[in-house]
Amino acid sequence: MEVKILPLGPIQTNAFFLINGDHSVLIDAPKGAHEAIAALLEEKGLTLDALLLTHGHWDHTTDAYLFQKDGVPLYGHRADLDLFANPRSMSSYGLEGIPMEPVQIDYWVDQGTQLELLGESIEVRHVPGHCPGNVLFYLEDQAACFSGDVIFAGSIGRVDLPGGNFSIIEQSIRNRVYTLPDETEIFPGHGPVTSVREEKRRNAYVRPVA
Ligand SMILES: [Zn+2]
Numbered sequence: 001m002e003v004k005i006l007p008l009g010p011i012q013t014n015a016f017f018l019i020n021g022d023h024s025v026l027i028d029a030p031k032g033a034h035e036a037i038a039a040l041l042e043e044k045g046l047t048l049d050a051l052l053l054t055h056g057h058w059d060h061t062t063d064a065y066l067f068q069k070d071g072v073p074l075y076g077h078r079a080d081l082d083l084f085a086n087p088r089s090m091s092s093y094g095l096e097g098i099p100m101e102p103v104q105i106d107y108w109v110d111q112g113t114q115l116e117l118l119g120e121s122i123e124v125r126h127v128p129g130h131c132p133g134n135v136l137f138y139l140e141d142q143a144a145c146f147s148g149d150v151i152f153a154g155s156i157g158r159v160d161l162p163g164g165n166f167s168i169i170e171q172s173i174r175n176r177v178y179t180l181p182d183e184t185e186i187f188p189g190h191g192p193v194t195s196v197r198e199e200k201r202r203n204a205y206v207r208p209v210a
Pocket of ligand 1: 057
């Protein structure tokens with residue numbers, strides 16, 4: 001499986017494009033993702049099987065409505081229903097000129113959901129605290145996890161937005177990120193790739209339980 005990292009949109013949100021054979025899956029849809037992915041699908045003759053949304057914040061979902069129009073099924077967590085259905089509720093945190101179109105999630109995922117996509121088993125873990133509906137997608141066979149905004153290289157997601165809470169994000173990271181195998185690569189929603197081992201060693205915001 002190949003992973004392309006596409007930092008897109010006004011605050012460089014990472015979209016991840018997973019390719020296996022002639023099928024593909026997109027994780028998150030910042031502004032510009034639809035155009036970029038359409039070009040890749042065309043160039044490589046790929047089918048896009050799913051759009052997985054790590055959470056409902058506008059910078060991760062701006063282009064989701066365009067994929068929905070194309071008939072691509074959307075996956076997300078119900079705790080972010082309001083953000084998916086009414087993204088303008090966050091418009092005071094958005095930027096001028098960014099469209100905020102609602103989307104309907106086709107498949108709700110939750111802690112423990114197992115998805116079968118691209119011939120891979122994908123485990124869903126619910127990791128709230130940055131927002132109520134953040135999930136991570138863990139591909140054990142690839143030793144990879146796509147984590148949205150729960151954790152970043154050396155940092156953690158903002159907890160000052162609506163629905164954010166430090167003690168909840170701390171529990172999410174300790175119980176559902178740091179419990180992944182150490183060698184697991186973490187692909188966060190912003191910034192560079194890191195690993196579970198690296199964050200357990202270095203992350204100053206959330207320390208593993210001694
Ligand atoms: Zn976010």
